[in-house]
Amino acid sequence: MGAKSRALFTVLGILAIVLVAVFGATAVGDRRDVAGAGGATSVSLATIDPSAISWSIERVGAPAAWNMTTGSSEIVVAIIDSGIDGTAPDLSSALWINLDEIAGNGIDDDGNGYVDDLHGWDFRDNDPGSLVGTPIHWHGTFVAGLIAARPDSNQATGVAPDIRVMDLRFLDTRNQFYGRDWEMFAEAIDYAIDNGADIINLSVYCNGVPPATLEQALRRAHDAGVLVVGIAGNNGCNRVCYPGRYPWVIAVSATDRENGLASFSNYGADVAVCAPGDAVISLYPDGEIAAGSGTSFAAPHVSAALALILSRNAGLSPQEALACLMDSATDLGIAGSDAEFGSGLINAGQAVASAISG
Ligand SMILES: [Ca+2]
Ligand SMILES: [Ca+2]
Ligand SMILES: [Ca+2]
Ligand SMILES: [Ca+2]
Numbered sequence: 001m002g003a004k005s006r007a008l009f010t011v012l013g014i015l016a017i018v019l020v021a022v023f024g025a026t027a028v029g030d031r032r033d034v035a036g037a038g039g040a041t042s043v044s045l046a047t048i049d050p051s052a053i054s055w056s057i058e059r060v061g062a063p064a065a066w067n068m069t070t071g072s073s074e075i076v077v078a079i080i081d082s083g084i085d086g087t088a089p090d091l092s093s094a095l096w097i098n099l100d101e102i103a104g105n106g107i108d109d110d111g112n113g114y115v116d117d118l119h120g121w122d123f124r125d126n127d128p129g130s131l132v133g134t135p136i137h138w139h140g141t142f143v144a145g146l147i148a149a150r151p152d153s154n155q156a157t158g159v160a161p162d163i164r165v166m167d168l169r170f171l172d173t174r175n176q177f178y179g180r181d182w183e184m185f186a187e188a189i190d191y192a193i194d195n196g197a198d199i200i201n202l203s204v205y206c207n208g209v210p211p212a213t214l215e216q217a218l219r220r221a222h223d224a225g226v227l228v229v230g231i232a233g234n235n236g237c238n239r240v241c242y243p244g245r246y247p248w249v250i251a252v253s254a255t256d257r258e259n260g261l262a263s264f265s266n267y268g269a270d271v272a273v274c275a276p277g278d279a280v281i282s283l284y285p286d287g288e289i290a291a292g293s294g295t296s297f298a299a300p301h302v303s304a305a306l307a308l309i310l311s312r313n314a315g316l317s318p319q320e321a322l323a324c325l326m327d328s329a330t331d332l333g334i335a336g337s338d339a340e341f342g343s344g345l346i347n348a349g350q351a352v353a354s355a356i357s358g
Contacts, residue, residue: 053157055257056146056276060301062159064349065308071162072311077147077199077303078120078192080185081140083130083169085285086119088141090155094148095119096164098195103128112195120167123188130169137175138284140167142292143203145283146300147307156283159304159348163311166197171204182210186217193224198310200226201303202249203296205233205241214243222248227318229303231295232266238339240270250322253340254278254298259332261340265295271342272322273329275301305348312355325351 053063076096086095096119100110103118114121116128125133130140148165149158168188171177177185192200200221221228230249233241244251245268254265254277261267262278277298279291302325309321316324328351329344337343 054281056280056297056301057157057159059259059276060159060305060345061347061349061351062305062308065159065305065352067349068352069162069308069311071148071160071304071308072314073162073164074314075160075163075199075307075311076166076197077160077163077201077307078166078168078197079140079144079147079201079203080168080170080188080192081143081201081203082138082171082173082175083122083124083136083140084119084144084165084167085131085136085141085283085287086167087131088145088155088283088285088287089152090149090157090283090287091141091144091165093152094144094150094158094161094163094165096166112191114191120169121188121191122167122169123184123191124169124172130167135173136169136285137171137173138290139171139175139203139296140169141285142282142290143201143296143300146280146297147201147304149283155287155289156281158282159301160307160311163304163307166192166195168192177204177206182213185210186213189214189217189221193221193226197226199303199306200228201300202228202230202243203294203299205231205244205295207233207235207241210242215246218243218246218248225318227303227306227322229299229306231299232268232271234264234294234296235266236264237266238268239266240268241266245270250302251342252277252295252299252302253342254293254295255332255341255345259345261333262293262295262298264293265298267340269339271339273302273326273343273346274298274332274341275346302346305346305351308348308352309355312352316355321355324354328354 149156230244232253253274254262256278275298326343331344332341
């Protein structure tokens with residue numbers, strides 16, 4: 001790889017954060033009235049105060065979907081990102097557990113090639129956990145919160161609070177990855193495929209064209225029936241970045257509170273659907289509530305909506321699940337599918353309703 005392309009790949013990170021404000025807990029009192037179910041097995045809908053659901057969760061129709069399903073613990077979204085703080089009360093019971101692995105005994109009990117991989121693997125550190133080794137960036141926890149935060153501690157509620165998330169750390173402490181990391185990226189994708197993920201959330205983009213290593217890994221995911229959700233990118237221009245641009249990746253653009261395209265969101269013919277990504281509310285490590293912006297935070301709504309569809313009907317093929325989502329999306333912008341919004345704003349309620357077989 002030449003110096004020029006290496007330079008391109010060095011910026012690659014995500015940097016989804018156009019705008020980030022961290023609020024103290026008291027500043028968001030109106031979001032803290034979600035009564036927790038307290039248990040680890042399922043969310044009690046009766047205890048969720050509708051006024052405590054954050055705007056983006058409501059905007060994608062999640063509360064309507066929850067009348068049909070809040071998610072199945074059998075459905076797993078692998079989050080290849082900067083690592084998850086699974087000690088946050090809202091996330092601790094949402095983590096996928098590798099039932100065939102005994103944690104901390106120094107043995108690869110399930111023989112999958114990873115020792116003590118209880119909740120996933122930290123590919124950045126090559127160790128079993130995001131909370132050991134190098135410090136994590138907040139990005140991955142924020143993504144996880146949007147997908148699966150449970151209203152256990154009166155904080156945030158994700159779109160699919162009863163599914164499970166697999167923690168595959170790939171981005172470094174600065175939320176970046178580098179030109180030497182493609183093999184690592186592919187390994188994380190293969191881990192998700194081999195260990196039962198139904199969906200992979202890739203809130204990551206780069207400004208160059210990745211090597212065949214990544215393309216092949218994403219093709220393997222597709223061939224294995226794993227849905228991959230990616231992002232358009234945050235340059236505010238007409239170009240969907242890789243890996244969102246691959247045909248096997250569902251590219252998501254970001255909308256704002258007025259259902260307009262967020263100023264930072266890339267767009268282009270490869271956009272499949274859109275979701276809120278401007279000043280959306282989720283969790284920081286340690287469970288603090290914050291607002292974040294980026295196409296990185298639009299994609300998790302889509303991953304979680306797909307997870308709800310599969311929770312409702314596990315018999316759907318990946319393509320059928322995706323069709324439920326795209327066909328029920330609310331058209332935005334010019335009539336019909338367009339470069340800014342794709343098929344439109346996802347509607348989890350209608351998508352889940354349409355997921356019944358027969
Ligand atoms: Ca193992
Ligand atoms: Ca072990
Ligand atoms: Ca680590
Ligand atoms: Ca349109």
